[in-house]
Amino acid sequence: MSATCEFQAKDYKSDLKPIWCPGCGDFSVVQGIYRALAAIGRPPHEIAFVSGIGCSSRIPGYTTAYGFNSVHGRSLPIAQGIKLANPDLLVLAAGGDGDGFSIGGGHIAHLIRRNIDITYIVMDNQIYGLTKGQLSPTSQKGRVTCTSRYGSMENPVNPLLYVLAYGAGFVAQASPTDLAGMAATIEEAIRYPGFAFVNIQSPCVTYGEEAQQIKGLKAISESLKELGHNPEDRLAAMDLAQHYGEKLHLGVFYKNPEPQPTYDALVRERQALLSKDALPKERILDLFIKK
């Protein structure tokens, strides 16, 4: 388990140089993750970091944790498998808004209802950046892109309301406008015993709109703590989450004060219970032999 030595942010930085566009918000997200992991203090070999496909999904490669840049939209099922197979690992999953809320959108509900102890970080830039600027599930209505020449006719997915509605025990939002706050939020999410979701407004400098860049985000940022929001109040969190896209509320929207048991813990409990009456390995075929 956890080592006793102290780790620094640089201990989680790999030798691989990020190939994101200069100015990309994801540079700050990876720094926030380094800082959060250093504060947690688990050695890199006790961390598994899984992603899907997209610009942001390159992120595991830029850390010294075990990384898996997996299949589009499938970071969560793979992370779930890793956590169940090795519950002692600290498991992080990450990806973009397209990866998480379009092709992978169906998986989120199931990890939430099972309450798997995973921290899921979505780098939400409201665009498909890697494939050069198509409409994504969180793109605002009216947004002009190469796939919506006359403006999007679709309402965007609200990631915060989405996960709150499914009953996620920890829901937060961060942005590169406040790296120290982002690191603290990610740290708190990792420490939460259960499924934790952090939406990070991470600007796309190449295909993002001006209002979505750091200066624009600063102009609409509000700290939930300063607003006096009580993170134990789920309905108040849902009320605030409705302002997604208009305001940038930063901090913890909701943190269940009485976290439910995690699925991985329940599985271990069940395994311990059943193992009492289990057959020894060499007699396992007896189960299939008619007597």
Next chain:
Amino acid sequence: MAPRIDFASLSLMDALDLAVLIEEEAQERYEEFAAQMEQHRTPEAAAFFRLMAINEAKHGRELAARRSQLFGGVPATATRAMIFDVEAPDYDEARAFMSPRRAMKAALASEAKAHAFFVAALPAIQNPEVRALFEELRDEEVYHQELVKTELAKLPPDSGLSDEDFVDEPTAQ
């Protein structure tokens, strides 16, 4: 965001530690920007950002030496969580294929931002030694701005091309 520093109760040791952390943060950001520029084949901007990182590191070392001389090995209580982007340029200031001019302007804006930080902090400071230090740091930021302006003046006239001219247009798949 709300300031995470209580300037009214700031001791000289904490102030020096914060000043060192501010320089460290700026140094790291410039190193990061230099690496991004190298990755994107923009050597002129990369060289400038490396130079800025060296300058920030030098200033950080000077402040750390002062701290060490005054307070020896007393453990620091100030942390990086207390500061953000005081002297470091915003993450989105970097751009693919940015010109040396644009790189220098980003650095100039950061020096102005740091100056504004010290100016804003001064009215709340109670400790006269901390006040003197912050005034010194504020004035140094003005000096740094002058240095960057001098470098900017040495550049040949602007080509008129925008960095955006080198970025791929969005395309459907």
